Amino acid sequence: MIIEKIEIENFMCYSGYNIFEFCEGINVIIGDNAYGKSKLYDAFYWVLYDQIFVSERKEFVNTAIVGSELISDKVKYESVDGEVSASVSITFNNKEQDRVYVLRRTYTAKIEGGEVVKNNNKNSVLIVIDKEMSFLSGSLIDDENQKQLIINKILPRNLKRYLWFQGEQVESIIDFNDQGALTSAINVLSNMSYYETIVNIAKRTFDEVNNEYNKKLRNQSRDIEQSVKLDNQKKTAEQGHRNTKVYLDQTKENIARAEEKCELLFSKVADAEAISKFNQKIKKAQDELAELKKLLDNENSNFIRALFQKKWLLKGMNSIGKEYEEKFFRYDKNKLEKINKKQILSELTSGTIETRLPINVPEPIYVKEMLDKERCLVCGREAKKDSDAWKAIEELLITKKNTADSNVNDQIFKNNFREEFYMLYRNHISIEDNKMPFIEEEIKDSIICRRNLKIKIIDLQNIIIEQNEKIHEIIGDSSIDCKSAEHILNEYAVMRDKKELYILEKNKWERQIADYILKIEQLNTELGDLVKGEIPNYLIEKKKILSDFLDIATSTRDRVFNGLVSRLENEANVHYTSMTKGNQATRGKIRLKKLPNGNYMPEIIDDEGRVMLGYNTGNLILIKLATIMAIVSASSTDNKVKYYTLITDAPFSVFGDDYTIGFCKAVSMVYRQSIIMSKEFYKNEALKIQLMNDSDINIGRVYMIRPSSIECERDNRNNLSTIIESLN
Amino acid sequence: MTKDNIFKNIISDPIMVERGYLKEDEVDDLSINDGGENKIIKIIKIAVSGVVDKDSETSISRYINQSLNS
Numbered sequence: 036m037i038i039e040k041i042e043i044e045n046f047m048c049y050s051g052y053n054i055f056e057f058c059e060g061i062n063v064i065i066g067d068n069a070y071g072k073s074k075l076y077d078a079f080y081w082v083l084y085d086q087i088f089v090s091e092r093k094e095f096v097n098t099a100i101v102g103s104e105l106i107s108d109k110v111k112y113e114s115v116d117g118e119v120s121a122s123v124s125i126t127f128n129n130k131e132q133d134r135v136y137v138l139r140r141t142y143t144a145k146i147e148g149g150e151v152v153k154n155n156n157k158n159s160v161l162i163v164i165d166k167e168m169s170f171l172s173g174s175l176i177d178d179e180n181q182k183q184l185i186i187n188k189i190l191p192r193n194l195k196r197y198l199w200f201q202g203e204q205v206e207s208i209i210d211f212n213d214q215g216a217l218t219s220a221i222n223v224l225s226n227m228s229y230y231e232t233i234v235n236i237a238k239r240t241f242d243e244v245n246n247e248y249n250k251k252l253r254n255q256s257r258d259i260e261q262s263v264k265l266d267n268q269k270k271t272a273e274q275g276h277r278n279t280k281v282y283l284d285q286t287k288e289n290i291a292r293a294e295e296k297c298e299l300l301f302s303k304v305a306d307a308e309a310i311s312k313f314n315q316k317i318k319k320a321q322d323e324l325a326e327l328k329k330l331l332d333n334e335n336s337n338f339i340r341a342l343f344q345k346k347w348l349l350k351g352m353n354s355i356g357k358e359y360e361e362k363f364f365r366y367d368k369n370k371l372e373k374i375n376k377k378q379i380l381s382e383l384t385s386g387t388i389e390t391r392l393p394i395n396v397p398e399p400i401y402v403k404e405m406l407d408k409e410r411c412l413v414c415g416r417e418a419k420k421d422s423d424a425w426k427a428i429e430e431l432l433i434t435k436k437n438t439a440d441s442n443v444n445d446q447i448f449k450n451n452f453r454e455e456f457y458m459l460y461r462n463h464i465s466i467e468d469n470k471m472p473f474i475e476e477e478i479k480d481s482i483i484c485r486r487n488l489k490i491k492i493i494d495l496q497n498i499i500i501e502q503n504e505k506i507h508e509i510i511g512d513s514s515i516d517c518k519s520a521e522h523i524l525n526e527y528a529v530m531r532d533k534k535e536l537y538i539l540e541k542n543k544w545e546r547q548i549a550d551y552i553l554k555i556e557q558l559n560t561e562l563g564d565l566v567k568g569e570i571p572n573y574l575i576e577k578k579k580i581l582s583d584f585l586d587i588a589t590s591t592r593d594r595v596f597n598g599l600v601s602r603l604e605n606e607a608n609v610h611y612t613s614m615t616k617g618n619q620a621t622r623g624k625i626r627l628k629k630l631p632n633g634n635y636m637p638e639i640i641d642d643e644g645r646v647m648l649g650y651n652t653g654n655l656i657l658i659k660l661a662t663i664m665a666i667v668s669a670s671s672t673d674n675k676v677k678y679y680t681l682i683t684d685a686p687f688s689v690f691g692d693d694y695t696i697g698f699c700k701a702v703s704m705v706y707r708q709s710i711i712m713s714k715e716f717y718k719n720e721a722l723k724i725q726l727m728n729d730s731d732i733n734i735g736r737v738y739m740i741r742p743s744s745i746e747c748e749r750d751n752r753n754n755l756s757t758i759i760e761s762l763n
Numbered sequence: 764m765t766k767d768n769i770f771k772n773i774i775s776d777p778i779m780v781e782r783g784y785l786k787e788d789e790v791d792d793l794s795i796n797d798g799g800e801n802k803i804i805k806i807i808k809i810a811v812s813g814v815v816d817k818d819s820e821t822s823i824s825r826y827i828n829q830s831l832n833s
Contacts, residue, residue, distance in 0.1 A: 229769055232814045240806075240824040244831075577831045580803050583782055587803075588810075591773045 036189055036678050037708050039126040039135075046081075046121040047074040048742065050107035050756040060735035061699055061709050063726065065716045071740050071757045072712035076201060076684035078123045079710075081105070082140045083186050085159055088201055098159045103144040103151045105159075108752035114146045127189050128168070129678075136185055137164040137173070190679055197663050202685035217627070218634045221666055225599055230592040237588040241581040248570070248578050249562075257567040265565070269558040276551035283544035286537050291630040293534040298646070300527040306513045307527075310520035313502040313509075320502070324495045331488040338481050346462065347478050356463035363460045370453065402432045541631075600627050600635055607637070607658075607665035613704065614657050614697035623647045625658055637662055657694065660686070661701070668705045681709035696725055696732070703733045727763065737762040770795040770811045774804065805830055 040056045043049040048071045055064070055075070066072045077087040086095040087105070098105065106121040124139035142159040145152040163182045166173030176182050190198060197220065222228055249266060256262035342348045349356075397405075397413065405412050405428050409419050418424035510516055515523065607625045615622040623639040630636060637658050639647045681702060687695045695715045702709050716723040717739075727734055743756040774793055779785045784803050785793075793799075795808055806827045813823035 226769070229811075229814050230772075232820065233769075233773070233810045236810050236814070236820050236823050236827070239820060240827050243824065243828060573832070576802075580806065580831060581827075583778065583784070584803055584806055584810075587773060587776045587778045587807075590778055591776045594776065595772055 036680065037128045037130065038680050038710065039128045041075075041078060041126075042124040043075075043078050044122045045107040045110045045119065046078050046105060046123050047071075047107060048752070048755055048757050049074065049078070050109040053757060053759055055738060055759065056736060057708065057710060058735045059708050060733035061702055061711060061726075062735035063699075063716065063737045064710070064712045064740060065714070065723065065737065065762075066712070066740040067714050067717045070714075070742055072714070073201070073684050074757075075740075076682065076712055079125065079682055080199065081159075082123045082125050082138050082161070083190060085140070085161070098142055103142075105142050106144055106151075107756070109755055111144075111146065111151060112149075112753040115149050116147055117145075118143050119146055120144070130168075133168045135166040135168050135173070136189060137166065138162070138186070138189075139164075194679060197667065198679050199682045200686075201683070202687070217636060217662065220663065221596070221599060221603065221635075225666060227592070227596060227599065230588070230595055234585075234588045234592050237581070237585040241578075241585045244574070244578050244581045248574055251570055251574060252562050252566055255568055255570065256562075256565045258565050262562060262565050265558050265562050269555060269562070272551050272554045272558065276548060276555065279544050279547045279551060283541065283548065286541045286544055287631045287633070290534060290537045290541060291634065293530050293537055294631065295636070296530045297527065297534060300523055300530065303513065303515055303523050304527050306509050306515050307520040307523040310506050310509055310515060310517055311524055313506045314517060314520070317499050317502045320495045320498045324492060324499070327488055327492050327495065331485060331492065334481065334485050334488060338485065341477070341481065345474065345477065347474055349462065350474055350478060359463060360460060363456055366456065367453065397431075399432055402428060406432070600629075603627060603662070603665045605665075606668050607661045610664045610668075610701040610705065611657060611661035613701040614661060614694050616697045616700075622654070625661060627662075660698070664701055664705045679706075681706045681711075683709070684712040685714065686711065687713060687715050695722060696729065699726060700729070700731045703731065708735065734763070766811050766815045767795045769815065770807060773807050773811065779803075802831060 037059060038057050040054055043053040043055075045051065055062075064072055064075055073088070073090070080095070081087050081098070084095070085098050087098075087101055088094070089096045089101070103111065106119050110119045110121075120141055120143040122139060122141040124137060127136040127138070128134075129136070139162045140159050141162075161182060163176040163185055164173045165176055165185065176185065222231070249269075253259065253262050253266055338347075401412055405418065406420075406425065409425060410417050411424065411428060416424065418428055506517060604625060604627045607627070611622065611625050623641050626638055626640045626644075627635045628638050639654070639658065641647050687698060695713070699711075702711070716726055726732060727737060739760045739762055741758050741760075743758050744752075744754060771790075771793070774785065775790050779790070780787050784801060793804070795811060799805070809827050809830060810823060813826065
């Protein structure tokens with residue numbers, strides 16, 4: 036089915052009569068943002084489904100809700116009274132069946148005094164014309180069911196989401212989080228449903244014949260009571276078998292979910308483990324650091340204590356000690372001398388000691404004169420300086436002086452610090468008693484110990500900084516933080532354990548199923564033994580044939596499905612490679628992975644078959660598109676979708692310019708006709724030239740659209756229409 | 764996908780040969796439009812035709828049953 040043309044009249048920004056004609060290949064409508072591309076997509080969708088896509092809501096909305104918004108503002112603005120309408124007509128051509136379908140939808144509103152009157156008849160009207168091309172005769176279809184049948188023929192409802200979509204919807208076409216999504220897409224887009232139905236029919240017919248057979252067994256039994264008993268046991272076993280199969284399926288689902296979760300977490304586990312390892316190192320270092328700081332504090336206190344208690348403070352004060360010793364001895368000697376002198380003086384003044392001359396004779400003045408003249412004036416003998424005679428004369432003078440200074444000398448006795456000075460002297464003596472080398476060792480040990488502790492502390496602090504930096508590096512590269520790292524590891528461990536448990540559970544169910552099958556077989560034999568006479572051959576044969584038919588139908592379905600998946604994988608990679616050709620990034624390869632529950636999920640692997648995680652949104656969407664294209668092409672005998680047109684608005688918006696040409700080539704390979712609205716070719720002239728001239732692209736019609744409004748009219752849509760320019 | 768494609772897919776299943784319904788060299792030559800007395804092939808044809816023609820499952824299985832009773 037080919038879309039020949041779309042005629043648009045007063046529909047949204049398309050005021051007046053507008054026409055786009057299409058042919059086989061890629062038809063492209065080029066226009067910048069808000070130039071009318073999405074409105075063209077809406078026009079297609081509106082005709083078939085009476086809905087338009089509302090970007091604000093991100094959903095399709097019925098005409099009844101949109102109302103007169105469907106009608107061009109220009110038409111509404113220019114009308115004062117009367118009726119205005121919007122209409123879109125699409126002509127579909129089914130060359131294979133020699134038929135043309137024309138679908139025309141119209142919405143009318145009333146204008147009174149330049150205002151739109153609320154329309155009570157909110158529905159649009161669809162006219163369908165079914166024509167035979169050869170005769171150019173057509174018939175108007177009145178029956179609504181008939182109209183729906185034709186619409187479904189043009190685009191089956193279940194295919195709609197895969198063939199007509201907007202850029203904004205691309206991501207949701209296949210939800211990769213839903214494990215059955217791909218399988219259901221395969222079922223919808225391929226002919227798998229035929230095989231599925233045949234399996235259902237085979238089951239149904241087998242159940243019927245099985246019931247008939249069992250009934251016959253009971254009726255021909257020589258011990259009806261026993262047969263009924265065995266039959267009941269068989270029914271119980273069959274029920275058990277069915278229930279266990281359900282449990283098995285559920286367990287398989289659980290395994291698939293656990294595996295998926297494990298895989299999802301696995302990409303983060305390495306980072307989480309690294310963070311956890313670094314965190315453990317930090318914790319260990321912090322504990323050691325706290326211990327070392329305690330030790331250092333202790334060592335510092337001991338050192339200060341030892342400075343005083345062990346007299347380490349005096350280390351290096353030997354010379355001062357010596358000096359002090361001399362001073363102390365001098366002080367002590369002086370003090371003793373003074374004490375002696377005082378005593379002598381006291382004895383002299385008290386008359387205890389007799390002298391050669393009376394006290395104070397001769398007078399000091401004469402004594403001085405004698406010393407100067409170096410002669411005794413009493414006896415007249417010579418007394419040379421520093422001779423004994425001279426010193427004896429001098430003594431007379433000193434004695435007199437001492438007597439005069441006796442008050443001053445008393446101070447020595449008033450402030451008697453000898454004991455304290457002596458203590459200090461003793462300290463010095465104790466240091467001198469060969470203890471210094473020992474103290475030095477102790478001080479040295481203490482300093483080394485403290486220095487080592489400080490080095491260790493710095494090392495540990497560096498380790499903490501280093502580990503923190505490593506953690507931040509990982510956090511920067513991934514979305515994991517320290518808190519979630521532990522959570523991820525725990526969850527991963529739990530999921531792994533769960534998976535193991537489910538596998539054990541699966542084995543248990545499988546053993547039980549085997550037991551039930553054995554039991555049913557035994558019961559069948561026992562029931563057979565009770566039969567008197569013969570079971571009719573036709574029934575035995577019928578049962579055998581239908582049982583084999585069921586096996587063949589099931590096996591065929593699985594075989595066709597697996598074959599389809601394999602073809603799908605190959606084709607998805609062809610399309611994926613084609614779409615990613617213009618981009619330099621690593622692309623990997625699509626693999627459709629079979630899950631334990633039988634569903635398939637696409638994943639990207641590298642050339643060694645390792646799963647590549649963390650690909651970007653653009654890639655993810657390309658995988659989806661490639662998979663859809665593959666489903667569409669793999670299920671079609673000549674790899675071209677003959678009957679349905681791909682219509683997509685802004686499909687490139689999510690993956691960028693590099694993929695645009697690749698996408699067009701892939702679309703060329705898969706779809707007989709496609710209509711693509713794009714802005715990528717609007718400003719990129721080189722891309723546009725490539726689109727129109729690349730031999731791998733089967734180009735159809737190319738149009739450029741732009742709004743008619745001039746600068747001064749851009750504040751409203753009162754004069755807005757769309758200019759359509761055909762580029763080929 | 765034509766009736767014949769589906770039919771051929773089913774009869775080419777290994778079980779058909781394993782259980783003696785067909786010989787290996789017979790598979791390629793068979794078509795849905797061929798006559799023949801092979802009962803399983805007969806019911807496969809009924810099933811395929813019914814499914815492609817969108818007959819109901821009930822009526823297809825009834826038809827299969829009837830064909831095996833005769």
